[in-house]
Amino acid sequence: MNNTPIRLLIHGASGRMGQALLRLAAEDSSLQVVAAVVRKPPAQRVVDGIPHFAASELAGAPPFDVAIDFSLPEGFDPILALCLERGVGFVSGTTGISEIQQAALSAAAQRIPLVWATNFSLGVAVLAELVERAAAALPGWDCDIVESHHVHKKDAPSGTAITLGEAAEQGGAAPRFASLRAGDIIGEHFVQFTGLGERVELVHRATNRDIFARGALHVASQLRARAPGQYRVRDLVGRPR
Incomplete structure (x- = not known):
């Protein structure tokens, strides 16, 4: 078992998520942030x-095991390219x-282990799995997804709702x-799954934004030992699969 700290590069470190990642990683002795971009x-x-x-200095970053990226689309390509070049998560x-x-x-x-997700909450990852299982177990039932966010959120439905919808579709439902x-x-x-005379309700409520940073750190800690592949957050929660 590898007990050495996981070396992290935080890309987008000046943003709200980046700042949360730096703060929470500092509290975990199994993690070591070696660069903030x-x-x-x-x-x-x-x-x-x-x-x-600076983003323009990315190539000069020290060795790291996993990069965590919460930046902008224009910064996405360089950090993915660096991970490919170095063969890291x-x-x-x-x-x-x-x-x-x-x-x-x-x-x-095909070359490195990676995760891209709309939501890194571990609870939402479990919810997606439950939604898929419920959809498969309740063929023909109506499936409705209702999402609520603050007044400043522009996209609708949310990325997380779309992900939950995809899980429902995997189970055979039409959300x-x-x-x-x-x-x-x-x-x-x-x-909500609704049949004749009954319904099943599954719900997740976020009360603190730190859950997303904690989830991303958990995923990063699980990714170092993984083979190349595109994983979901739900693949990295709970017992090894």
């Missing part, structure tokens, strides 16, 4: 013992990537979607 040249080269690099929650970039992910999975935008809701996803 930001868009512009940093005002400080070392912050809390972690070397900081890649975890990304960058949204808005193109079909060409999705194809690049699939090709990269319908509804979206609510209200207040400061972090994220709620409600999946």
Whole structure:
């Protein structure tokens, strides 16, 4: 068993998720952040013992085991290319990537282990599995997915709702979607299966944004020992498969 800390590169370290990843990784002795990458040249080269690099300096980053990327679509290609060059794991929650970039992910999975996901909550990963199982066990039932988020969220349905819908389709259901935008809701996803005289309800509520950073760190910690392939968050939760 490898007990050496997992060396992480955080790409997009100046963003909200990047800052959460740096803070939470510092609390876990099994993780070591060896580089933080930001868009512009940093005002400080070392912050809390972690070397900081501009995106243009990415090639000069020290050796790492897994990169965690929460950046922008224009920063996605260089970090994926670096992981391929070094033969290391890649975890990304960058949204808005193109079909060409999705194809690049699939090709990269032939050489390195990687995860790209719309939501890194471990609870949502379990919910997706339950949705697929329920859909398969309840053929012919109506399937409705209702998602609620804060008023500033633009996309509807959410990426997570779409992922849950894909899980339902894998089980044979035909999901319908509804979206609510209200207040400061972090994220709620409600999946309902309705038959004659009965219904099954599955729900996940996020009450703290740290769950997404914790999930990404968990996925990264599981990815180092994996063979090349494109994994889902749910593949890396619970007992080894």
